[in-house]
Amino acid sequence: MPAKPLILALNHNQRNLDILIKILGEAGYEVGGVSSPAELDREVDIRENINLVLIDISGFNRNIWESCERLRILEIPFLVLSPHHHQAVEKQSMVYGANGFLVKPLVVKELLLLIKSLIEE
Template identity: 30%
Template sequence: MSDAALIFALGKQERNLELLADLLKDGGYDVEIATSITEFDRLLERRDDVTIAVLDVDGFTEDIWKRCKQLNDRDISMLVLAAQISPHMRQKAISRGAQTLLEKPIEKADLQATIRGLMEYIRMNR
């Protein structure tokens, strides 16, 4: 097992998750991906060392917000990605513990900077 921070990524589009994982791995992070809520739940049961969860909420049902609450209860920082972030979605995500929301498409540099910022925040506050 590596000393690198572990990031979970959840999304419906496997190719997008693979690209995200490659980008994060290039940044020195360990990454596990899931394309379904069931797969995500299994990963979360297996691992207790998750630092950040990146959740692409597009295509998921309201169950995604239950997972956000579970992640928040476990003190796992969250970054929520979506094609459109309405005020209602922003309120839902933040009320369930998401620290950051980004609207797609996302520039690689913006995503990397956001992840680095979350990691810095985690280091300073835990």
Template identity: 45%
Template sequence: MISNSKILAVDRNQRNLELLSQFLHKEGYQTMMASSFEEFALAIDPPHNIGIALVDISGFDRRIWDCCEQLRSHQIPFLILSPKQSAVIQQESLHHGARSILIKPLAVRQLLSLVHSLLGEPP
């Protein structure tokens, strides 16, 4: 059973954001999209029943980590989507509360498995 919780998708690239949202919608999830810090702030204040967040750090400056801290303070689990494998990105992500890091291009099964797990759904 799909959760009532929404998935917040954060990505600077509008086209990637739309594709991710369409994919999640086809899987039965409701999504909210944010492509800027301002949209992010609106999405989480109040948190609007957000179950998890998918945060693509590409194109954002270091303030993206402040957004991650806000997710953590609202107790919203989140995944970091990264353009490359990097020990620094992995360390920053985990330090700021990420549950996991996925390297792009995304493996659909892995993404769905993590989404199910973080929302407390059966696989």
């Protein structure tokens, strides 16, 4: 049986991270949750076959873009989640290689459809 697709989720808020892990797990994904860019970098270094990373930029400073740049270089697809729709943030996300940009609160069905389309590319 093939392995479940692996998604890493970065979120500063542990409650939101737990909810996201639960939703993705119930949708059939293997999920790793991290709460800092440094943890994300460590997970990227040790895990193989990461299918997707979800990065909630809430609560992080501008250095979060360094993690995004690293994912782009490693060709690991990622989505940026933001609490507000700012064109500048959306543009910044795309400049650093994001495969999509979603505004919170997330619509679970929309999130799962987008994830499915990215993982099955």
